[in-house]
Amino acid sequence: xxxxxxxxxxxxxxxxxxxxxxxxxxxxxxxxxxxxxxxxxxxxxxxxxxxxxxxxxxxxxxxxxxxxxxxxxxxxxxxxxxxxxxxxxxxxxxxxxxxxxxxxxxxxxxxxxxxxxxxxxxxxxxxxxxxxxxxxxxxxxxxxxxxxxxxxxxxxxxxxxxxxxxxxxxxxxxxxxxxxxxxxxxxxxxxxxxxxxxxxxxxxxxxxxxxxxxxxxxxxxxxxxxxxxxxxxxxxxxxxxxx
Amino acid sequence: xxxxxxxxxxxxxxxxxxxxxxxxxxxxxxxxxxxxxxxxxxxxxxxxxxxxxxxxxxxxxxxxxxxxxxxxxxxxxxxxxxxxxxxxxxxxxxxxxxxxxxxxxxxxxxxxxxxxxxxxxxxxxxxxxxxxxxxxxxxxxxxxxxxxxxxxxxxxxxxxxxxxxxxxxxxxxxxxxxxxxxxxxxxxxxxxxxxxxxxxxxxxxxxxxxxxxxxxxxxxxxxxxxxxxxxxxxxxxxxxxxxxxxxxxxxxxxxxxxxxxxxxxxxxxxxxxxxxxxxxxxxxxxxxxxxxxxxxxxxxxxxxxxxxxxxxxxxxxxxxxxxxxxxxxxxxxxxxxxxxxxx
Numbered sequence: 001x002x003x004x005x006x007x008x009x010x011x012x013x014x015x016x017x018x019x020x021x022x023x024x025x026x027x028x029x030x031x032x033x034x035x036x037x038x039x040x041x042x043x044x045x046x047x048x049x050x051x052x053x054x055x056x057x058x059x060x061x062x063x064x065x066x067x068x069x070x071x072x073x074x075x076x077x078x079x080x081x082x083x084x085x086x087x088x089x090x091x092x093x094x095x096x097x098x099x100x101x102x103x104x105x106x107x108x109x110x111x112x113x114x115x116x117x118x119x120x121x122x123x124x125x126x127x128x129x130x131x132x133x134x135x136x137x138x139x140x141x142x143x144x145x146x147x148x149x150x151x152x153x154x155x156x157x158x159x160x161x162x163x164x165x166x167x168x169x170x171x172x173x174x175x176x177x178x179x180x181x182x183x184x185x186x187x188x189x190x191x192x193x194x195x196x197x198x199x200x201x202x203x204x205x206x207x208x209x210x211x212x213x214x215x216x217x218x219x220x221x222x223x224x225x226x227x228x229x230x231x232x233x234x235x236x237x238x239x240x241x242x243x
Numbered sequence: 244x245x246x247x248x249x250x251x252x253x254x255x256x257x258x259x260x261x262x263x264x265x266x267x268x269x270x271x272x273x274x275x276x277x278x279x280x281x282x283x284x285x286x287x288x289x290x291x292x293x294x295x296x297x298x299x300x301x302x303x304x305x306x307x308x309x310x311x312x313x314x315x316x317x318x319x320x321x322x323x324x325x326x327x328x329x330x331x332x333x334x335x336x337x338x339x340x341x342x343x344x345x346x347x348x349x350x351x352x353x354x355x356x357x358x359x360x361x362x363x364x365x366x367x368x369x370x371x372x373x374x375x376x377x378x379x380x381x382x383x384x385x386x387x388x389x390x391x392x393x394x395x396x397x398x399x400x401x402x403x404x405x406x407x408x409x410x411x412x413x414x415x416x417x418x419x420x421x422x423x424x425x426x427x428x429x430x431x432x433x434x435x436x437x438x439x440x441x442x443x444x445x446x447x448x449x450x451x452x453x454x455x456x457x458x459x460x461x462x463x464x465x466x467x468x469x470x471x472x473x474x475x476x477x478x479x480x481x482x483x484x485x486x487x488x489x490x491x492x493x494x495x496x497x498x499x500x501x502x503x504x505x506x507x508x509x510x511x512x513x514x515x516x517x518x519x520x521x522x523x524x525x526x527x528x529x530x531x532x533x534x535x536x537x538x539x540x541x542x543x544x545x546x547x548x549x550x551x552x553x554x555x556x557x558x559x560x561x562x563x564x565x566x567x568x569x570x571x572x573x574x575x576x577x578x579x580x581x582x583x584x585x586x
Contacts, residue, residue: 075475119474119475120463120467120474120477216359216371216372217358217360217368218357218371218372220361220471221361221368221369221371222369224361225369225537228538228539229537234363234468234539234540235468238467238468239471240471241360241471241472
């Protein structure tokens with residue numbers, strides 16, 4: 001269960017060079033070294049990596065992560081609550097990438113380069129729908145763990161049943177406000193189909209709620225269009241795209 | 244039987260052409276000859292490279308193809324604007340616009356099939372991201388249109404985010420501007436981006452082409468709702484980076500600003516734009532919004548557009564209103580290719 005949130009980190013892991021990375025230093029947020037305390041494979045190829053951190057952050061924010069200074073860092077949503085001293089991110093392995101195959105081999109005690117949290121995809125106490133696909137659940141899990149879930153509906157779409165990361169915890173806490181959509185496997189507990197199918201079949205979305213979207217660009221664009229077609233003002237829709 | 248796909252010569256730079264010549268056992272200078280044939284002469288097959296030996300052409304034909312791709316469709320507007328549709332792999336399409344204006348012919352090229360950025364007002368984003376174009380596919384959009392040879396300006400403002408495919412974009416610029424390539428002046432080329440800062444810095448370092456930034460509103464909250472990239476690269480940081488850059492006398496930075504009715508067309512926006520861009524020698528291009536399906540945005544009336552321009556001009560910011568072209572032929576980026584995909 002990891003969320004590889006690579007929004008707008010435009011460089012293929014394998015296509016960048018040391019020289020290029022150096023050029024970017026002018027605009028890069030500084031990276032500092034942290035010690036990994038845990039790296040757990042939550043489902044095949046998806047990991048939750050954690051380290052100790054005293055840094056304050058707003059749930060929904062991102063950090064940059066690198067395993068060395070040879071390649072530009074990549075951006076991941078924080079996937080942990082903001083009241084503890086542990087920070088985590090969820091990532092999936094990109095087989096041809098530079099960072100994630102290395103990251104997957106990390107064990108407790110290894111050192112990782114991480115930036116301070118930043119970004120403006122902020123959760124708050126207003127009523128909202130959290131809509132995610134795959135590892136896009138990260139910022140919402142962070143919001144959930146930070147105590148922002150009391151008036152939220154979480155819709156999570158995945159391809160396979162074992163990709164409902166944090167399912168037990170979310171199911172227990174959110175009950176009927178935790179909607180799981182699975183497109184390639186079925187189970188009586190989950191909606192069979194994509195998130196967009198679920199939204200298409202569902203009506204009466206409250207117009208005064210906020211709608212947070214996180215996932216790949218096509219999902220975000222499709223969901224945003226669907227919500228707008230159902231009368232949700234675009235001003236109430238907040239999107240974070242990753243790829 | 245497995246049919247091996249041949250690599251394409253068109254889109255390779257001089258170093259690559261020299262390397263492949265050597266790898267085929269040909270002299271290094273064959274690379275320069277190839278560049279001449281590819282980028283300076285109007286041929287479309289290896290067999291037409293008449294200053295290469297038959298043996299050299301056979302060797303090249305075994306492993307390579309010339310690499311040009313002709314448009315599958317062209318639409319002509321009543322104002323002379325043309326929209327070319329080029330097929331790509333997997334039955335996808337990209338669009339290229341040719342916009343005539345007096346003695347100028349500007350070509351607007353695409354850099355990606357679809358786009359990842361998800362801007363609210365953009366039709367291309369509704370296709371999602373379907374693939375990167377190669378440098379050859381980018382340059383082909385100039386080489387394979389009827390107006391090749393008359394093209395005066397090139398703008399990277401078609402489908403896709405150029406800075407999300409920067410390696411190919413930079414390579415295409417190298418081919419377009421090098422002496423061994425098309426030898427165009429980089430001052431006739433503008434690359435437009437939504438402002439991915441690390442890539443923008445690399446572009447400014449490695450190219451001499453003009454830069455255009457899609458701004459659309461100076462306010463963080465508004466821009467986040469229009470352009471999700473604002474979360475990762477806020478416009479204030481993009482502009483700060485530009486302020487620290489020496490563009491010299493020849494290179495230009497401009498800001499694209501699509502006007503949306505009641506959203507970003509107020510005097511308040513003029514004031515904030517003025518504050519944001521203070522200290523930058525730049526131009527603002529105001530663009531009329533042509534609604535795309537499913538988008539809850541509208542264009543303001545002409546009076547508002549003119550007033551907005553005049554207010555910015557009064558603040559000493561050079562501001563122009565871009566003429567709307569080719570509206571009768573799905574001129575907005577992504578409209579034609581999306582229609583083609585769905586048909």
